[in-house]
Amino acid sequence: MRALLSNKNTSEIKTSILIADVASWLCAVSFMAIVLMSSVRENHHRNLEYVVRGSQMLMSHRPCDEIYVVGEGETLHTISDKCGDPYIVERNPHIHDPDDVFPGLVIKIVPSNHNKSLR
Numbered sequence: 602m603r604a605l606l607s608n609k610n611t612s613e614i615k616t617s618i619l620i621a622d623v624a625s626w627l628c629a630v631s632f633m634a635i636v637l638m639s640s641v642r643e644n645h646h647r648n649l650e651y652v653v654r655g656s657q658m659l660m661s662h663r664p665c666d667e668i669y670v671v672g673e674g675e676t677l678h679t680i681s682d683k684c685g686d687p688y689i690v691e692r693n694p695h696i697h698d699p700d701d702v703f704p705g706l707v708i709k710i711v712p713s714n715h716n717k718s719l720r
Contacts, residue, residue, distance in 0.1 A: 665680075665683065665684035665685075665686070665710045665712055666710065667709060667710055667711065668707060668708075668709065668710075669684065669707070669708050669709075669710045670705060670706070670707055671702055671703065671704055671705065671706040671707075671708065672704055673704045675702070675704075676702055677689050677690065677696075677699050677702055680708070680710070684710045684712050685712040685713045686710050686711055686712055686713060687713070688711070689708060689709075689710065692708075692709050692710075692711060693708045693709055696708070
């Protein structure tokens with residue numbers, strides 16, 4: 602009788618271990634899928650930002666959007682010339698030092714060229 606009970610316990614333990622192994626593999630695979638999906642999503646968003654910045658730089662005849670993201674190598678002077686807004690510093694109180702402008706900085710633009718075209 603004891604031999605039957607020990608065989609039954611052994612098979613239950615083996616089944617439990619098998620279930621635990623399968624569950625841990627499923628967790629590991631799920632975690633890797635989440636990590637991969639989030640990295641692909643981040644790269645996709647970064648590429649979209651680059652395209653938007655690139656189109657803003659290449660299409661200077663188009664008025665700048667009200668919300669502008671500073672690109673690589675841009676200064677407030679070049680943005681002011683490109684967008685036609687000489688009052689960028691006054692409209693953006695979060696810019697404490699006009700010489701400290703960096704890529705990714707978000708600024709408000711009110712193009713005066715747009716107002717001239719309406720007249």
